[in-house]
Amino acid sequence: MRRTGRGDSAEGGHCVGRKGKGAQGDGVWERAQRVSEEKQMTKRVTVKDIARAAGVSPQTVSHALSGADDISEPTRRKVKLIAERLNYVKNSAASSLRSGGTKMIAVVYDDPINLYFSFMVAYLHESLKKRGYSMLMMMEPVRSFSEELYLSVLSRNVDGILSFIQPEEELGGAIEAYGVPVVLVGRRSDVKNVDCIYTDDVKGGRIAAAYLADKGLKRIAFFSEDLDLTCARDRFEGYRAELRARKLYDEELCLFLGGDPPKECWEKFLDTGVEFDGVFCFSDLLACETVCRLKERCIELPVVGYDDVRENIPIPVSFPSVGSDKRGIAEASVGFLLDRICEREREDGGRAETNAGGGRGNGDRTETKGISDGRRERMFDVCLVERK
Secondary structure, three states, X not given: OOOOOOOOOOHHHOOOOOOOOHHHHHHHHHHHHHXXXXXXXXXXXXXXXXXXXXXXXXXXXXXXXXXXXXXXXXXXXXXXXXXXXXXXXXXXXXXXXXXXXXXXXXXXXXXXXXXXXXXXXXXXXXXXXXXXXXXXXXXXXXXXXXXXXHHHHHOOOOOEEEEOOXXXXXXXXXXXXXXXXXXXXXXXXXXXXXXXXXXXXXXXXXXXXXXXXXXXXXXXXXXXXXXXXXXXXXXXXXXXXXHHHOOOOOHHHEEEOOOOOHHHHHHHHHHOOOOOOEEEEOOHHHHHHHHHHHHHOOXXXXXXXXXXXXXXXXXXOXXXXXXXXXXXXXXXXXXXHHHHHHHHHHHOOOOOOOOOHHHOOOOOEOOOEEOOOOOEEEEEOOEEEOOO
């Protein structure tokens, strides 16, 4: 016996194509044509319009379009064909009101010029999309993620937040109060309620300094963002520890932006006349800036960057860089966040599936750590990459 779906009629049990013959087929497409002509004035086609054209209930249309298994295959095909003919576009806002979630994730970052963020945002979007989520990009030129910024992002009606911006202490309390989770991407933090995915930046600093020192260099400079960022602080700690072990560390060779543009910062440093024979840079962006500034003064010496952006784009400036599994970091970040969203749904009595497994990439890394205050973190390994 043929299985019928909720709201199926006798007519709905037949598979009707665009060129179907007989009274039933002709009647369906005539109704669809009438609805299409009537909607030319109002433009927006609704589930009720599709139901009227198909001769079924709005509930049947909703179930058919959402892929529910209580609708017969002939009815499902008929509803989808009519929806296509009417140029139906799903109303995501209405769906979110019914489901209690928007399936929208905010990605907040602070530097639109840095190619690293462009590649990471692309990987995050890819990971979210395959899990049925949309992404809202928000560029905020701030040094820290405050409670005020958190509330501003929440006003966009998102289910969760992926942030590249260092969180302030007060953010933990805001997350506890409002319940929308935040995962910090690419930086380490011990702020309450903020999960984080980051790279082993101390190791990264050490291997960059060791690479330059192994070339026989004695005066290795460090060019970086300010140390209020944990990733900058960790890279500096690794650089300093490696050079101190070799008795090569000199505080005079440490150059921090301090709010100045990179070009101006380098010009001031070069004008001091301090001698150096190699540079480790906080990022590939600063490494590119360094190579350009040195070339202007006819200076050529080894430079090491961080982030390995040449993995994704063949920029003409060539230098070694500390790299990591960027796609894996994105997958893990999304997995952490969706797990938090699922936990909240379970607490609210909703249905949820875990995403912990989906967060795993292919790169080597340490185990996920559970922290005493309920936070989770995962550290990814790094390595020095030399590309031709």
